[in-house]
Amino acid sequence: MAILEILEYPDSRLRTKAKEILPEEFDAALQKQIDDMFETMYEAPGIGLAATQVDFHKRLFIIDISEDKSEPLVFINPEIVEKRDIETNEEGCLSFPGVYAKVERAKGVKVKALDRDGKPFEIDTDEFLAIVIQHENDHINGKVFVDYLSPLKQKRIRTMLEKQQKKKLRAG
Numbered sequence: 001m002a003i004l005e006i007l008e009y010p011d012s013r014l015r016t017k018a019k020e021i022l023p024e025e026f027d028a029a030l031q032k033q034i035d036d037m038f039e040t041m042y043e044a045p046g047i048g049l050a051a052t053q054v055d056f057h058k059r060l061f062i063i064d065i066s067e068d069k070s071e072p073l074v075f076i077n078p079e080i081v082e083k084r085d086i087e088t089n090e091e092g093c094l095s096f097p098g099v100y101a102k103v104e105r106a107k108g109v110k111v112k113a114l115d116r117d118g119k120p121f122e123i124d125t126d127e128f129l130a131i132v133i134q135h136e137n138d139h140i141n142g143k144v145f146v147d148y149l150s151p152l153k154q155k156r157i158r159t160m161l162e163k164q165q166k167k168k169l170r171a172g
Contacts, residue, residue, distance in 0.1 A: 001032075001035050001036055001039045002036045002039065002040075003036075003039060003040050003043055004036050004037065004040045004054040004055075005054065005055070006040065006044065006049075006053050006054060006094050006095060007052075007053055007054070007055055007095055008095050008096070008097065008161065008165065009093075009095050009096050009144060009146070009157070009158070009161055010158050010161065010162065011095075013052070013055055013057075014052060014053065014095055014139070014142070014144055015142045015144075016052055016057045016142055017057075017140075017141055017142040018050075018051060018052055018057045018058050018059045018060070018140040018141070018142075019057060019058055019059065020058075020059050020077050021058050021059055021060060021076050021077055021114075023118065025058075026117065026118040030116075031116065033051070033056055033060070034060070034062065034074055034116050036054075037049050037051065037054060037056075037060075037062050038062055038064070038072055040054060041062060041064070041094070042064075042069055044094050046094045047063060047064060047065045047132060048061060048062065048063045048064075048065075048132045048135060048136045049061065049062050049094060049136070050136045050137075050139030050140050051140065052139045052140050052142070053094060053095050053139055058140075059076065059077045059078065059140050060074070060075070060076050060077075060140070061075050061078070061136035061137065061139065061140060062074055062075070062136075063075070063129070063132050063133065063136060065128060065129055065132060074115055074116040075111070075113040075114075075133070075136070075137075076113055076114040076115070076116070076118070077113060077114055078111050078112070078113035078133070078137055078140075079111065079112050079113070080109050080110070080111050080133070080134070080137060081110050081111065081112055082108075082109060082110035082124075083106035083108070083109055083134075084106055084107060084108035084109070084126070085106060085107035085108055085126075086104055086105070086106060086107065087104070087105070087107045088102050088103065088104045088105075089102065089103065089105065089131055090102050090103075091103045091131070091135060091145050093135070093144065093145055095139075095144065096144070096145070096146065096157065096161065097161075097164065098164070099146075099157055099160070099161070101145065101146065101148075101149055101153065101157075103145050103148045103149075104148060105130075105131050105134045105135075106130065106134060107126055107130060108124075108125065108126035108130050109123075109124075109125065109130045109133055109134060110122065110123070110124040111123050111124075111133055111137075
């Protein structure tokens with residue numbers, strides 16, 4: 001397994017709309033990609049990671065919101081078929097290190113997807129998982145959580161992250 005590079009905002013590749021994973025793509029390479037994504041997410045540490053964030057532009061994201069990293073979920077070609085109610089929660093993102101903001105999202109969702117073996121499944125949840133699913137699903141659609149914020153807040157976050165990246169480059 002390998003730790004993958006997580007793209008950081010404002011990297012334009014985060015805006016790439018991911019392509020569907022075709023039946024013939026359920027192979028060893030896809031399994032390795034999924035394993036590498038879990039290793040990367042756990043190492044970061046995070047609770048969700050979309051393929052787009054690691055420069056793999058396929059409709060795939062992973063989630064594990066358990067405390068002990070024991071409930072890994074794989075969503076391939078997900079489709080949110082229902083959204084219920086609205087609530088505001090603070091979100092963060094591995095592509096936005098140190099940035100947290102309040103975002104309005106559906107409190108509940110029903111999603112259909114394929115698991116890592118290509119078997120269809122459905123999840124209907126009103127839990128924290130619903131928010132994480134929406135966040136990661138946005139990534140594979142080329143959207144990031146700051147898109148829900150005002151232009152002023154977006155500009156402040158962009159400036160702050162650009163300064164952080166310049167510092168990292170200077171530190172070498």
